[in-house]
Amino acid sequence: MIKLTLKDIANHFSVSISTVSKALHDSHEISDKLKNRIQEFAKENHYRPNKVALNLVNRSTKSIGVVIPDILNYFFIQVLYGVEKVANERGYSIISCVTDHSLKKETMTLEMLSSGSVDGLIISSVASERQTSKHIENVKSIVDYQIPLVMFDRVIDAIECDKVIVDDFEAGYKATKYLLETGCKTIAIITPINKTKIGRLRIGGYKRALKERDIPFDDKLITPIGAKDDLDFILSFILNDKNIDGILVLDEITTVKTMAIIKARGYHVPNDIAIIGFTNGQLSKYVTPALTMVSQHGTYIGETCAHRLIDRIEGLSSPGGFETKVVKTSLIVRESTRKIPLG
The missing domain is CATH 3.40.50.2300 (Response regulator)
Incomplete structure (x- = not known):
């Protein structure tokens, strides 16, 4: 089927393209009789407007x-x-x-x-x-x-x-405060976004929650991780600190991987180590145990x-x-x- 154009309709009625366009847009400038004839003809012949052409005309x-x-x-x-x-x-x-x-x-x-x-x-x-x-x-x-x-x-x-x-500062604060209220005393952070402003803000909230409990900040508990880093290897260093009983992970995929590695090493989640991650996606709901997460909406x-x-x-x-x-x-x-x- 050949696609009908404004020009084809104009030629059929021996009018200008502008007249056809106005008729199809129900303009008061065109008589009702001609408008009805043009609209009926367009409908019978399955006319569809060329959106690209309209965009060029409308600059949209x-x-x-x-x-x-x-x-x-x-x-x-x-x-x-x-x-x-x-x-x-x-x-x-x-x-x-x-x-x-x-x-x-x-x-x-x-x-x-x-x-x-x-x-x-x-x-x-x-x-x-x-x-x-x-x-x-x-x-x-x-x-x-x-x-x-x-x-x-x-x-x-x-x-x-x-x-x-x-509000990433509040998010880091809220997550850390909750871990502390559940009895965690030594909380590590794993951050794949260490070089971003949002990563810094979340760690800032973490520091605030520690300060309110008079717990000194230890930068050795902050562990940056890159896309090519071996998380299993890095976690081995974190877990060498037998005092760690809470981990805050700043993205969802790394949170799921972290919990899998911790469980594989014989730790119980949450009794031995509690975990909170960021972004409340589908993964966090269906792993075992289901993960406590910060939802960013x-x-x-x-x-x-x-x-x-x-x-x-x-x-x-x-x-x-x-x-x-x-x-x-x-x-x-x-x-x-x-x-x-x-x-």
Whole structure:
């Protein structure tokens, strides 16, 4: 079947393409008789508007770009779900891109998306400690081009735009305080995000909880781990300290791996060692014992980002007046931690 175009309809009725377009959009400028004839003809011949052509005319793509650093992190999957849910409700589609924590890939992705393929961008940038002035300028250029931008989670303070962030300090504090209240006295941290601002904030909350109990901070209990590091080997050093009875792990996959290794070495979770992780994903619910986790409410963050961005795109937000929304976390208590003693 040959696809019917506006030009074909115009030729059929010996009118201009503009007249056909107005008739299909029920414009009062066209007589009811001609409108009805054109609309009926379009319907009978299964006319569908060319969205690409309409976008060029309207200077709108009805698409938003979402840039995340890691697709294996369940938190970012939750955010994507929230963004897509709201985008669909408001008539937008999304183009999602993963940077794999690469500055080069992020720069290339932003250049591609900001060249006119989307109406606005939602970004969680790469680790802040790796940001250079050139990289910040690359992100800033999006704002300079007047492309609406919302940053979430891993944001750049120097960029003026709407932001949605997690209260990571409180999250670290809340998790550590709970471990202490259950009777843990020596709590180690395993952090795959040691070089990020959010990692530092979570450790800051950990320090605050220790200070309230007059427990001195020991930096030897903080263990950074990279993607290529052998977690089993690293945990052997942590477990050599027989006093450790609690572990806080700053991402979900590492939390699950940590518990598996600890159990394989003959420790009981939570009686010997209690464990709390971050990001309340599917993995944490179905392992044994089920893991106590810090929920960052990724779906809500995605929904909030999408609403803010689309409001900017559609001119529903006042120019400037950028806001930073801080989202509180929740501690989802399961079997990997002891119960708080009564009394």
